[in-house]
Amino acid sequence: MQSLQQKASEWSGVHPSDAFAIDETNLFEALGGIQPFIDLSTNFYNRVYEDDEEWFHSIFANSVKEDAIRNQYEFFVQRMGGPPLYSERKGHPALIGRHRPFPVTHAAAERWLHHMQLALDSVAQIDPDSKVKMMNFFRHTAFFLVAGDELKNQRQGVACKHAASKPSSG
Amino acid sequence: MQSLQQKASEWSGVHPSDAFAIDETNLFEALGGIQPFIDLSTNFYNRVYEDDEEWFHSIFANSVKEDAIRNQYEFFVQRMGGPPLYSERKGHPALIGRHRPFPVTHAAAERWLHHMQLALDSVAQIDPDSKVKMMNFFRHTAFFLVAGDELKNQRQGVACKHAASKPSSG
Numbered sequence: 001m002q003s004l005q006q007k008a009s010e011w012s013g014v015h016p017s018d019a020f021a022i023d024e025t026n027l028f029e030a031l032g033g034i035q036p037f038i039d040l041s042t043n044f045y046n047r048v049y050e051d052d053e054e055w056f057h058s059i060f061a062n063s064v065k066e067d068a069i070r071n072q073y074e075f076f077v078q079r080m081g082g083p084p085l086y087s088e089r090k091g092h093p094a095l096i097g098r099h100r101p102f103p104v105t106h107a108a109a110e111r112w113l114h115h116m117q118l119a120l121d122s123v124a125q126i127d128p129d130s131k132v133k134m135m136n137f138f139r140h141t142a143f144f145l146v147a148g149d150e151l152k153n154q155r156q157g158v159a160c161k162h163a164a165s166k167p168s169s170g
Numbered sequence: 171m172q173s174l175q176q177k178a179s180e181w182s183g184v185h186p187s188d189a190f191a192i193d194e195t196n197l198f199e200a201l202g203g204i205q206p207f208i209d210l211s212t213n214f215y216n217r218v219y220e221d222d223e224e225w226f227h228s229i230f231a232n233s234v235k236e237d238a239i240r241n242q243y244e245f246f247v248q249r250m251g252g253p254p255l256y257s258e259r260k261g262h263p264a265l266i267g268r269h270r271p272f273p274v275t276h277a278a279a280e281r282w283l284h285h286m287q288l289a290l291d292s293v294a295q296i297d298p299d300s301k302v303k304m305m306n307f308f309r310h311t312a313f314f315l316v317a318g319d320e321l322k323n324q325r326q327g328v329a330c331k332h333a334a335s336k337p338s339s340g
Contacts, residue, residue, distance in 0.1 A: 084190055090175050091175035091178055095264050096267025
C-alpha cells in the first residue's frame with residue numbers, strides 16, 4: 001500500500017526533498033517576519049471567496065473568511081520558522097484531522113493551488129526563490145491532503161458496511 | 171462546541187502555554203542532539219510492548235516496534251527544534267489522521283503517559299526542567315488525540331446512520 005507521502009509525491013509531482021526545502025533556511029526570518037504571510041493569506045482568501053467556480057467557493061461556505069485567513073497564516077508562520085502562533089491558539093496543526101469536513105479532491109487541490117500561485121505572485125516581499133520553495137511545499141501538501149481525504153472515505157466505507165449489514169444479517 | 175485545544179486542556183489539566191513551552195528554547199540543541207530522543211522512544215516502546223495490561227498492549231499489535239520507535243523519535247526531534255526527519259521521510263505529522271487506526275481513549279492516554287513518565291525518568295541526559303516541559307507537551311498532546319478520536323467516532327456515527335437507514339427507508 002502506498003503511504004500518504006508516496007501518494008502526495010506521485011500526484012503532486014513534487015519530491016519530498018523539494019517539498020520540505022522550506023526547512024533549508026528560516027523563511028520567516030528571510031522574509032522579514034509576519035507581514036508577507038498575512039498579505040499572502042489575505043490575498044489568497046480574497047480570491048477564494050470571490051471565485052466564480054461555485055463548487056470550489058462552496059467548500060468554504062461554512063467558514064468565516066477572517067478566521068480562515070488567520071488560521072492559514074499562523075500555520076504558515078509556525079511551519080516556516082516563526083513563532084508557534086497556531087499551536088498556542090489551536091493546538092497541533094493536525095492537517096488531515098482538521099480537513100475532515102472538507103472534500104479535498106484532486107480538482108479542489110488544483111483549484112486551491114491555482115489561487116495560491118496567483119496570491120504568491122502578488123506579494124512582492126516574497127523573493128522568487130522563496131516562492132518556488134513555498135509553492136513546492138503547498139503543492140505537495142495539497143495532494144497529501146487529497147491522500148488523507150481518500151483514507152477517510154475508505155475507512156468510513158468499511159465502518160458503514162458493517163453498520164448497514166447488521167439489519168439484514170439476522 | 172469546544173475546540174480540540176479546549177478539550178485537550180480541560181482533560182489534561184495542562185494549559186496550552188505550558189504544553190507549548192517546549193518552543194521557548196530549542197530542546198533538540200539543549201539536549202545535545204538526537205541520542206536522548208532515540209533513548210527515550212526506545213525505552214518507552216520497550217515498556218509498551220512488555221506491558222502486561224493486554225488491552226493497552228494490543229493497541230500496538232499491528233505495529234512493528236522498531237518502526238514505532240523511529241516514527242516517534244523522528245517526530246519528537248522535528249517538533250522540538252531538530253531537523254525535519256519525520257516530514258522528509260513520511261510527510262506532515264498529521265497527528266489525528268495518523269492515529270485513526272488506534273482507539274485513543276482517556277484510559278489509553280493515561281496508560282501511554284504512565285509509560286512515558288517512566289521512560290523520561292530513565293533518560294539521564296534529559297535535565298529535570300526539560301522533562302517537565304516535555305511531559306506537559308506529551309500530556310496535552312495525548313488528550314488532544316483523545317479529542318481527535320472522539321471527532322472520528324462522531325463523524326463515522328453520522329455517516330453510518332445514513333448508510334444503515336437506506337435499506338429500510340424504501
